[in-house]
Amino acid sequence: MDVSIALILLQDGIVNGAIYALLGMALVLVFAVTRVIFIPQGEFVTFGALTLAMLVDGRVPGTVYLLPLLGLLVLLLELIKALRSGVWSSLPKVLASCVALPLLLLWATRAYAGPDTSLWVDMLLTLLLVAPMGPMVYRIVYTPLAEASVLVLLIVSVAVHFTLTGLGLIFFGAEGWRTPAFVSGQLELGFMSWSGQSLFVVGTCLVLIVALWLFFGKTLYGRALRATAVNRRGARLVGISTGMSGGLTFTLAAAIGAVSGMLIAPITTVYYDTGFLIGLKGFVGAIIGGLASYPVAAAGSLLVGVLESFSSFWASAYKEVIVFTLIIPVLVWRSFHHRHTDDEE
Amino acid sequence: MLKRLSATAAALAFLGLPFAVHAQVKVGVTLSSTGPAASLGIPERNAALLLPKEADGQKIEWIVLDDATDPTAAVRNARKLATDDNVDVLIGTSAVPGSLAMLDVASEFKVPMISVAASAQIVSPMDDKRRWAFKTPQNDALMAGALADAMAKAKVKTLGFIGFSDAYGDSWLNAMQQAGAAKGIKVVATEKYGRTDTSVTGQALKLVSARPDAILIAGAGTPAALPQKELKSRGYAGLIYQTHGAANNDVLRVCGKDCEGMLLPAGPLLVAAQLPDSNPVKKSAMAFVQAYEKANGAGSTNTFGGHVWDAGQLVLAALPTALKTGAKPGTPEFRAAMRDAIENVKNLSASQGMFNMSPTDHSGFDERSRVMVKVEGGKWVYQPDL
Numbered sequence: 001m002d003v004s005i006a007l008i009l010l011q012d013g014i015v016n017g018a019i020y021a022l023l024g025m026a027l028v029l030v031f032a033v034t035r036v037i038f039i040p041q042g043e044f045v046t047f048g049a050l051t052l053a054m055l056v057d058g059r060v061p062g063t064v065y066l067l068p069l070l071g072l073l074v075l076l077l078e079l080i081k082a083l084r085s086g087v088w089s090s091l092p093k094v095l096a097s098c099v100a101l102p103l104l105l106l107w108a109t110r111a112y113a114g115p116d117t118s119l120w121v122d123m124l125l126t127l128l129l130v131a132p133m134g135p136m137v138y139r140i141v142y143t144p145l146a147e148a149s150v151l152v153l154l155i156v157s158v159a160v161h162f163t164l165t166g167l168g169l170i171f172f173g174a175e176g177w178r179t180p181a182f183v184s185g186q187l188e189l190g191f192m193s194w195s196g197q198s199l200f201v202v203g204t205c206l207v208l209i210v211a212l213w214l215f216f217g218k219t220l221y222g223r224a225l226r227a228t229a230v231n232r233r234g235a236r237l238v239g240i241s242t243g244m245s246g247g248l249t250f251t252l253a254a255a256i257g258a259v260s261g262m263l264i265a266p267i268t269t270v271y272y273d274t275g276f277l278i279g280l281k282g283f284v285g286a287i288i289g290g291l292a293s294y295p296v297a298a299a300g301s302l303l304v305g306v307l308e309s310f311s312s313f314w315a316s317a318y319k320e321v322i323v324f325t326l327i328i329p330v331l332v333w334r335s336f337h338h339r340h341t342d343d344e345e
Numbered sequence: 346m347l348k349r350l351s352a353t354a355a356a357l358a359f360l361g362l363p364f365a366v367h368a369q370v371k372v373g374v375t376l377s378s379t380g381p382a383a384s385l386g387i388p389e390r391n392a393a394l395l396l397p398k399e400a401d402g403q404k405i406e407w408i409v410l411d412d413a414t415d416p417t418a419a420v421r422n423a424r425k426l427a428t429d430d431n432v433d434v435l436i437g438t439s440a441v442p443g444s445l446a447m448l449d450v451a452s453e454f455k456v457p458m459i460s461v462a463a464s465a466q467i468v469s470p471m472d473d474k475r476r477w478a479f480k481t482p483q484n485d486a487l488m489a490g491a492l493a494d495a496m497a498k499a500k501v502k503t504l505g506f507i508g509f510s511d512a513y514g515d516s517w518l519n520a521m522q523q524a525g526a527a528k529g530i531k532v533v534a535t536e537k538y539g540r541t542d543t544s545v546t547g548q549a550l551k552l553v554s555a556r557p558d559a560i561l562i563a564g565a566g567t568p569a570a571l572p573q574k575e576l577k578s579r580g581y582a583g584l585i586y587q588t589h590g591a592a593n594n595d596v597l598r599v600c601g602k603d604c605e606g607m608l609l610p611a612g613p614l615l616v617a618a619q620l621p622d623s624n625p626v627k628k629s630a631m632a633f634v635q636a637y638e639k640a641n642g643a644g645s646t647n648t649f650g651g652h653v654w655d656a657g658q659l660v661l662a663a664l665p666t667a668l669k670t671g672a673k674p675g676t677p678e679f680r681a682a683m684r685d686a687i688e689n690v691k692n693l694s695a696s697q698g699m700f701n702m703s704p705t706d707h708s709g710f711d712e713r714s715r716v717m718v719k720v721e722g723g724k725w726v727y728q729p730d731l
Binding site for chain 2: 005008009012016166169173174175176177178264267268269271273274277278308309310311312313314316317319320
């Protein structure tokens, strides 16, 4: 191993680590606001990557049918709720966001999909197709269980993960897909050359992290989310709707997942079940941050990426073992250094 | 008490009567159409649906189940097929671990089983359990031999190896080391990677720095494209070989121009249309291609589907012999007769080669079941001289 190899490995690790960092932060966000350990986070990565790959290939991705389907389920749940309570005022909004929007997207995608589409429009459409699935999944699965224990929510998450993976196999088939690079070319930086695509990945991740920071620090909705994360009951007392916070959180999580997926689609082959492992590595990063701290989660995810890259050079057969073993010393250290507080309300 | 007994006996006789008249042959098929091996299992299931429902006036029922690439589910399926459905032959499953687990079911219920997974361990070393097991895909050793021949012709002396970190990669590493040693080819670097890995940069750098004359990538399906692309982008200029696991059109789609010039051994099915008419396998391979493309669209032929088709051909070839013994389908005697008949299949051309089964060889393929193929202009091109 010489310096140039170490630098290439470091670069590879940082690119992967940046993706894990985004996912790790999304996991921390979801857990802080809704107490859900969001295992299906990785599925949104897959959905994002493969929806984009299908659009680039000139096909209509199966995800366009999933959206109206989920919307219909939400509408059904809301109808039952309205029938029981006799309050019908929220229905027009539900009709617009869960029926009209998905159908509009379905129509637009079917009209638009074909050869020679613009990559950037494809990406925007992918984001529009995948991000609304977050709040819909939240409404269907987690809202009825909002007061359940963390363990119940975790088990439900596993179920959602399996459901979405199965749907992924139906929509995209068993074979992997790749998309062309968004930016081509090489850039010489110091001793090593970066490919345009990997710089684009790292740059986008940085921009997103700064955007998230601004969102939480400067906007009303961001502060409402933070308040819910600190104390759910207190936030409700001052008029922040937990349902709104949950929906918003899941929109962000799904959008982050979809963007991560689109970022990795040109650098690796994505399969219908790839997302799970990527999400899991983000989860290791989030654990390093104690599922509470965003900066530590991001740094931890970077560490996971770099560790993964170097262990693939030294001991490729044990790569995953090394990466996931990282969680043990972290948990031991945390259990010694942190006062145990029971967060169950 | 006596009355009830005789009533039961009468009911049984009544149930048994139509059964004896329409004795139907049942074949139980379990494949991995979901889960990690789905890219094999889906075309295999498509091929299973093409098998004829009737042969020489004998009705055949093919019961196809999915085991989600889970050995436990494969065993559960096999048990259900052998007991509830009372099948005469078992076919399956797509992956090696499940097939090995099914050996116990096959020997316990004494029902012949034809695996469509590749490992030689499924049928060798021959023992009491494996007496009931057959398999249709080519042995790794057979394919590794073809690779070693081609490498020797290209004057390769040192070889780098990168393979799946599972049974597929391990078994190929073993086969390649043995086949290479016979031709004076040394494996100088071995690396492993996972099917769902997003990066193989580390492994590729290490392989390139060992400077081998050629590199063999042992992966199956589209994941085989990842090391190929990485090696090219790291500027590796030597020859790159792949295994027959990469003989799949989706690999070419994902890999694009980075797969140009890659060499691999494959069943003759992959290049059936390019084979000379004198090739004994051409006609039977084209029969599968036509049947498959009629049902699934032009250009959809998949070599994994061929393995299930071949398992079906073995059943069809053995059926007349087994029926001649006078045993009735659905009885233990008929299962045993089917086993003996499959073991005696000789010179049967199927989609992937010629079967010549024997009591010691339950795979039955020879050199006629492999060809060398090169990727030229994004197409598989038959290489008669390699």
